[in-house]
Amino acid sequence: MPDQTEKPGKDPAGGERLRRRQARGERRIAQLLEAAASVFCATGYTAASTNAIAREAGVSPGTLYQFFPNKEAIAIELGDRLVHEMRETYGEALAPVDPATPLEEAVGTAVDRFVDFSRRHPVFFTLMHGPDIPGRIAEEHDALHATLLSRVEFLLSSFMPDTPAADITRTAHVCLSVYKAGLELVLGHEGAERDAYVQEIKDVLVRYLQPLVADRAATPSATSLRNTP
Incomplete structure (x- = not known):
């Protein structure tokens, strides 16, 4: 009798991990956008920098660049x-x-x-x-x-x-x-x-x-x- 417990290729645990990563990514993006809004209001768009935005968000510039390539993208x-x-x-x-x-x-x-x-x-x-x-x-x-x-x-x-x-x-x-x-x-x-x-x-x-x-x-x-x- 065929095994009915799991279809080949299905990985519920992997799908859940993917959803958690996506949720963390969305939270990080929201955190960076909130920080950018604060920096833009304080200094204006021209004077703002990705370093200042990362600092306001409490993350490293490298973390910021995982989500946004530059200030304009933010x-x-x-x-x-x-x-x-x-x-x-x-x-x-x-x-x-x-x-x-x-x-x-x-x-x-x-x-x-x-x-x-x-x-x-x-x-x-x-x-x-x-x-x-x-x-x-x-x-x-x-x-x-x-x-x-x-x-x-x-x-x-x-x-x-x-x-x-x-x-x-x-x-x-x-x-x-x-x-x-x-x-x-x-x-x-x-x-x-x-x-x-x-x-x-x-x-x-x-x-x-x-x-x-x-x-x-x-x-x-x-x-x-x-x-x-």
């Missing part, structure tokens, strides 16, 4: 992961809204989600807005910006249904520029002062958008904003 992997998470963030922040939603609420929700992401991942701002980011990250940033712009346009169209597409696009560009300019101030402060800058961004956006959506039924808060000097 930055690209980190940027790819952050872009993926950012896409999920703006998918939630810029989802379609009920036309009856007050403008202040829609703006506040979107700004809060984006600011929360930037607070948790300040390196995203460093990599995406630095003067010498790697080409792959620059390409990702351009693609992200284009997609983000289209989502802002879609959100604005909920409040401005009869506005020409060219005007919607122009308004979306201004909204993104205002947010990006304010974000640098937000990330440069802590505590109550940071919260105050977040509120300033919301106020600027609402006051800019309010006259453009004036054909919507005004809420009491919207009316007060419009009458504020």
Whole structure:
């Protein structure tokens, strides 16, 4: 009678060892990326080095090179992961809204989600807005910006249904520029002062958008904003 206990070529123990090695490798990569984020934020991308990243991670440079050949590869992997998470963030922040939603609420929700992401991942701002980011990250940033712009346009169209597409696009560009300019101030402060800058961004956006959506039924808060000097 044939032996049914094990098929030839099967090695359960070997498969388990492989899975453990893969899990250790993923943990090491995560450790190196976290260290790289810290170094990039502290020194900027240009001044950062693989030695500094390895030191921050508590490993030898040789260990780092087992996973990444150079600093640019680390930055690209980190940027790819952050872009993926950012896409999920703006998918939630810029989802379609009920036309009856007050403008202040829609703006506040979107700004809060984006600011929360930037607070948790300040390196995203460093990599995406630095003067010498790697080409792959620059390409990702351009693609992200284009997609983000289209989502802002879609959100604005909920409040401005009869506005020409060219005007919607122009308004979306201004909204993104205002947010990006304010974000640098937000990330440069802590505590109550940071919260105050977040509120300033919301106020600027609402006051800019309010006259453009004036054909919507005004809420009491919207009316007060419009009458504020």
